Amino acid sequence: MREVKTVLVVGAGTMGHGIAEVAALAGYTVYLADISSDILRGALEKIRWSLGKLYSKGAVREPPDRVMERIHTVVNLSPSGDFTSGFREVLGSVDFVIEAVPEKLELKQRLFEFMDSHTAGDVVLATNTSSLPITEIASATKLPERVVGMHFFNPPPLMPLVEVIRGEATSDDTVDATVKLARSMGKEPVIVKRDVPGFIVNRVLARILNEACWTVARGEASVIEVDSAVKYRLGFPMGLFELADYSGIDVFYYVFDAMTRRGFKAHPCPLFREKFEAGLLGVKAGRGFYEYPGPGRHVRPSIPKEAGSKLNPVYLIAPGVNEAAYLVREGIAERDDVDKATRLGLGLPKGILRYADEYGVDTIVDALRKLHEKTGWEEYAPDPLLESMVREGRLGVKAGRGFYEYSGVEERRYDTLLVRLEPPLAWIVLNRPERLNAISPRMLDELTRVLDELEDDDRVRVVLVTGAGRAFSAGADVSEFTSLTPVKAMVYSRRFQEVLFKLEYYTRPVIAVLNGYTLGGGLELAMAADFRIASEGAMLGQPEINLGIIPGAGGTQRLPRLIGRSRAKELIYTGDMIPAKEAEALGLVDRVVPAGQLEQEARQFALKLAEKPPLALMAAKYSIQAGVEASIWSGMMLESSLFGLLFSTKDAAEGVSAFLEKRRPRFRGV
Numbered sequence: 001m002r003e004v005k006t007v008l009v010v011g012a013g014t015m016g017h018g019i020a021e022v023a024a025l026a027g028y029t030v031y032l033a034d035i036s037s038d039i040l041r042g043a044l045e046k047i048r049w050s051l052g053k054l055y056s057k058g059a060v061r062e063p064p065d066r067v068m069e070r071i072h073t074v075v076n077l078s079p080s081g082d083f084t085s086g087f088r089e090v091l092g093s094v095d096f097v098i099e100a101v102p103e104k105l106e107l108k109q110r111l112f113e114f115m116d117s118h119t120a121g122d123v124v125l126a127t128n129t130s131s132l133p134i135t136e137i138a139s140a141t142k143l144p145e146r147v148v149g150m151h152f153f154n155p156p157p158l159m160p161l162v163e164v165i166r167g168e169a170t171s172d173d174t175v176d177a178t179v180k181l182a183r184s185m186g187k188e189p190v191i192v193k194r195d196v197p198g199f200i201v202n203r204v205l206a207r208i209l210n211e212a213c214w215t216v217a218r219g220e221a222s223v224i225e226v227d228s229a230v231k232y233r234l235g236f237p238m239g240l241f242e243l244a245d246y247s248g249i250d251v252f253y254y255v256f257d258a259m260t261r262r263g264f265k266a267h268p269c270p271l272f273r274e275k276f277e278a279g280l281l282g283v284k285a286g287r288g289f290y291e292y293p294g295p296g297r298h299v300r301p302s303i304p305k306e307a308g309s310k311l312n313p314v315y316l317i318a319p320g321v322n323e324a325a326y327l328v329r330e331g332i333a334e335r336d337d338v339d340k341a342t343r344l345g346l347g348l349p350k351g352i353l354r355y356a357d358e359y360g361v362d363t364i365v366d367a368l369r370k371l372h373e374k375t376g377w378e379e380y381a382p383d384p385l386l387e388s389m390v391r392e393g394r395l396g397v398k399a400g401r402g403f404y405e406y407s408g409v410e411e412r413r414y415d416t417l418l419v420r421l422e423p424p425l426a427w428i429v430l431n432r433p434e435r436l437n438a439i440s441p442r443m444l445d446e447l448t449r450v451l452d453e454l455e456d457d458d459r460v461r462v463v464l465v466t467g468a469g470r471a472f473s474a475g476a477d478v479s480e481f482t483s484l485t486p487v488k489a490m491v492y493s494r495r496f497q498e499v500l501f502k503l504e505y506y507t508r509p510v511i512a513v514l515n516g517y518t519l520g521g522g523l524e525l526a527m528a529a530d531f532r533i534a535s536e537g538a539m540l541g542q543p544e545i546n547l548g549i550i551p552g553a554g555g556t557q558r559l560p561r562l563i564g565r566s567r568a569k570e571l572i573y574t575g576d577m578i579p580a581k582e583a584e585a586l587g588l589v590d591r592v593v594p595a596g597q598l599e600q601e602a603r604q605f606a607l608k609l610a611e612k613p614p615l616a617l618m619a620a621k622y623s624i625q626a627g628v629e630a631s632i633w634s635g636m637m638l639e640s641s642l643f644g645l646l647f648s649t650k651d652a653a654e655g656v657s658a659f660l661e662k663r664r665p666r667f668r669g670v
């Protein structure tokens with residue numbers, strides 16, 4: 001295909017004018033065509049406004065006037081509905097065409113037929129369609145090999161993703177030229193090798209959004225609960241219903257409707273149709289799934305963080321993963337492109353297949369099977385790729401391989417502990433299940449050693465401690481108490497305390513993952529961690545009083561600091577065990593989750609922390625830990641000193657520049 005200097009954008013609506021702006025910004029001479037000069041004038045005004053905004057923010061260096069000089073307009077239809085001679089002339093001089101007219105097949109076909117006969121044969125004819133088959137549009141031309149999909153996202157100047165879609169006849173050269181053009185516009189193209197309805201982003205989004213909607217329609221959760229889970233547990237930039245309202249419920253309605261009509265197998269959730277038919281289209285109508293102060297007046301709905309705590313987000317993401325797996329298995333898109341598309345097109349913090357690896361491919365498959373059983377719907381049947389991954393043990397991060405390879409995953413066995421390295425995480429598993437992980441002097445030694453080893457391992461950013469079997473730990477090993485003299489008991493208590501100090505002042509965040517009984521020394525260990533996440537079935541307590549003794553590993557000190565004196569006294573004086581939920585109400589555990597979700601919840605939370613700057617985490621930890629024990633003056637001084645010290649780190653420079661450049665920071669711990 002020819003070298004591109006001049007780009008023609010046909011259609012000056014929402015997408016067309018944005019695409020023209022992007023092309024002009026990239027230095028191309030741009031022709032923008034539409035059916036009337038009024039529309040074109042309006043489009044130019046919008047482009048000028050947008051350029052002004054980008055310029056004033058410093059995102060663009062070239063003054064708007066200079067960019068505007070490169071944009072020319074042309075009316076393409078005469079009042080009688082014929083293509084104008086002006087349009088024909090422009091077609092004779094352009095090197096690349098991007099069509100963005102309304103989504104009507106006949107309209108596009110007529111346009112492509114005309115463009116095909118009035119452009120040179122080495123000019124790419126791209127369509128920005130999101131719902132029509134490229135092949136059918138191309139069928140109106142004599143050279144279908146130069147017709148390609150080039151799907152931008154709204155608004156084009158801000159959204160970096162472009163899906164490049166191959167029709168049946170599209171040539172490699174055409175795809176290459178389109179990818180090259182997208183790159184030269186500063187965009188990140190992904191290739192969709194087969195013209196499937198919805199391409200990558202809309203297919204995955206349709207699955208997730210539809211599932212979210214069904215969760216509400218089935219009465220399992222409210223709109224706010226789903227959005228809270230999506231935002232705070234999956235880390236999406238906004239809730240799914242919030243997104244639907246923001247983009248317009250009609251937009252999704254039309255796109256999904258077109259997809260299902262083209263054979264995308266789904267049971268569309270009725271709530272979307274209801275909202276659509278009632279005219280409750282979201283922000284623009286002043287009401288959709290949420291209420292707004294008035295039509296077009298956007299305020300972000302308030303979505304509390306706790307609202308989503310009872311929902312298992314795996315069920316929301318699993319149908320999206322299933323779709324992504326289908327795309328990969330069918331060779332429609334490469335793994336990396338699927339992840340890039342979901343990251344950039346949906347604003348996800350990581351690609352959908354990375355989510356699958358982190359949650360565990362087996363966990364995803366289980367969720368799909370349950371949905372399949374519940375509904376009998378074919379689209380929930382786990383994709384054969386996922387099934388084979390489970391069979392082959394490619395379960396994701398925990399197995400060291402899934403959709404991606406994870407180097408450094410290994411298990412180290414000690415007498416009483418099991419260490420599972422899963423960079424950037426390390427799990428320390430208390431491993432004497434037959435004794436309910438009772439803590440022996442040997443275990444304390446090994447814990448010290450393991451903590452030292454992990455401290456020297458730069459890959460490890462967060463440490464999790466949990467127990468094998470049905471207990472986290474039922475406490476110090478009582479059978480060893482029989483041989484203790486008073487002095488030895490005191491020395492033992494001091495040793496235990498020292499290990500826990502090591503944990504409390506560990507250079508990495510430590511999360512105690514309470515899978516069952518968390519008693520006595522077990523609870524004391526958990527209290528030295530930064531966070532405690534418990535499974536519903538966990539029982540917590542300080543039962544020492546029943547043995548005629550008191551807690552000896554910090555229980556009388558850390559417990560009152562965590563939950564207050566009288567409540568601590570009650571637990572210690574009575575020796576009562578309390579269930580996790582009650583412990584949560586007391587502030588003794590931070591979060592309670594169903595047993596089956598404990599590991600996955602803890603891992604997600606740990607991975608979130610692992611992305612933060614390690615030195616700043618350490619400084620925050622020390623400032624808080626040492627600060628609460630000091631006078632406020634000393635605490636403040638410590639805080640200022642650490643605050644200042646962090647300005648000597650590369651990570652602080654990275655964090656600040658990433659913010660200013662509007663990108664995700666990459667912290668390296670230096």
Ligand code: COA
Pocket residue numbers: 434435436438439474475476477478479517519520521543544547
């Ligand atoms: N030290 C040594 N062994 C312990 C232990 C501890 N702290 N906690 C449990 N075990 C052992 C039990 O002796 C038993 O061993 P066995 O099979 O050889 O008899 C095994 O772990 C399983 O415990 P069991 O008592 O049979 O389980 P359970 O479900 O009936 O009860 C507990 C669980 C946690 C309520 C009960 O084991 C208990 O009260 N443990 C002691 C808790 C304690 O006082 N901790 C404070 C120590 S400072």
